[in-house]
Amino acid sequence: MASITLGGNPASTVGELPSINTTAPSFKLTKSDLSEVSLSDYNGHKLVLNIFPSVDTGTCAKSVRQFNEEAAKLENTKVLCISKDLPFAQARFxxxxxxxxxxxxxxxxxxxxxxxxxxxxxxxxxxxLLSRCVVVIGQDGKIVHTEQVAETADEPNYKAAIDALMNA
Structure with missing residues (x-):
């Protein structure tokens, strides 16, 4: 269980982020068109999992904008922005x-x-809800970088994630 803060108040998560150099756990998530997607649908790509509580908060929205500009222009890279927001809210944003x-x-x-x-x-x-984290997965499906942001209101370290992508 990770100990983080939410507005300066203690909060915890249900577990710990997966370890670096391990195979990324599989997942099934819902796209904006309500279809289902899984990790295997991205085989062969480098991935940035930009994870956050809700796109309707300032820091979460900023992280989507930032990764949209930076990581998405890298070759063979997909940026997946993941929250528990309804797909309709994500599409609207x-x-x-x-x-x-x-x-x-x-x-x-x-x-x-x-x-x-x-x-x-x-x-x-x-x-x-999901805590603010970044997970970078290499083309081989192994985790090469993780970050659990200590204070939920803070932004992730974009540079560290981009550097991990470029070295993956």
Whole structure:
């Protein structure tokens, strides 16, 4: 269980992020068109999993914009922005913001992604939502970088994620 903060108040997650150099756990998430997608659909690509509580908060929205600009232009790279927001809200945000270089995915149906990756809040006002994390997966399906942001309101370290992508 990771100990983080939410607005300066202690919060914990249901587990820990997967370890670097391990195979990324499989997942099934929902796309904006309500179809299902799994990790295996991205075989052979480098992936950035930009994970956050809700696209309707300032920091979460900024991370989507930032990764849309930076990571999405890298060769053979997909940026997956993952939250428990409904797919309709994710699509609305991307349409309003002109976001076209990332894929919005939702864990709203089962919460299985948040549990499998150990990043769902176990307590606090955000209980069951996803904590702010970045996971970078190489073309071989191995995790090359993880970050659990210590204070949920803070942004992730974009440079560290981009550097990990470029070296993957």
């Amino acid at each position: 991307c349409g309003a913001e002109g976001i076209e270089n990332v894929e919005m995915l939702s864990d709203y149906k089962t919460g299985g992604f948040g549990k499998e990756y150990g990043i769902a809040f176990a307590d606090s006002a955000f209980e069951t």
